[in-house]
Amino acid sequence: MDYPLSRANALGLYNGKFTNGVPGLRAASVDDADFMNVLVDSLLAVQTASGQTHAESDTGQLVKAILRLIQRQVTLTDNGAAANVYSAVNDIPIVNQTLTTGLEQRLIIAHTNTGASTYAPDGLAAKPIYGMGMLPLQGGELQAGGIATLIYSATANSNSGAWILIGAAGGAPQIPAATQSAQALQYGQALGFAQTYQFPSRAAGVTYYNTTTRPIFVSVTCVTTNDTSGGNVQLIVNGQAVGGVNGSQVTNGQGFGTVAIVPPGASYRLALGGFAILSSWTELRKD
Secondary structure (H helix, E strand, O other), rough: OOHHHHHHHHHHHHHEEEOOEEEEOOOOOOOHHHHHHHHHHHHHHHHHHOOOOOOOOOOHHHHHHHHHHHHHHOOOOOOOOEOEEEEEEOOOOOOOOOOOOOOOOEEEEEOOOOOOOOOEEEEOEEEEEOOOOOOOOOOOOOOOOOOEEEEEEOHHHHHHHHHEEEEEOOOOOOOOOOOOOOOOOOOHHOOOOHHHHHHHOOOOOOOOEOOOOOOOEEEEEEEEEEOOOOOOEEEOOOOEEEEEOOOOOOOOOOOEEEEEOOOOEEEEEEEEEEEEEEEEEEEEEEE
């Protein structure tokens, strides 16, 4: 919508706008029926889009319509031709000048992603899609038929720009690494993920430290060397005794053991008593 510039002379516009005129200098602009109808129809279109029935006496309808339309987010249709490549067309096309931080896009995903993905609205250059952990997608974050919400960040991707996936129905969300007790844990931070059972050289009574960034699982096995006096075994984690076990007192060579989870940065050592000797030491870890 704009001023009726194509009929500026006929309507008596001054500098492209309506004027009250100046006595002896110029006449006032003409109230043109066509333009007034266009003006009212434009306002009514906003009310119609909000689902309201026009009411001449209700002067608050336009405000109500604007508030309702703000609540109603536009959901686009992904027209990407294959998985991992996503695009959409906006009613008002996005151009480079309007592609700014905070711009939001919602779209119905056409193909489930299988790895790193990009988004390119309105024919713009494709930009990578990052998860909330600010890393490229890995696969399964975008599910076919689900609605995804993307927000543009001009500083992401080393200031080259990226779309940040803040929500996707049915998809596995990417999250930052947890650093506090109430935060969600990344799969890669969980005990056992990408860790293997290892058999390090360890000795009883020696203090060791978990220098990795994830918990490790320690399992030790001992045997007794006396028929009448057994033994006992205990792991000490950060100075606290964990899972003490007493060995048999009647069978020479009886095997027994204990286990413990050692948090990142924690110390741990094996304490033996009686006639117990270390037989094997196993750790589930990744260095």
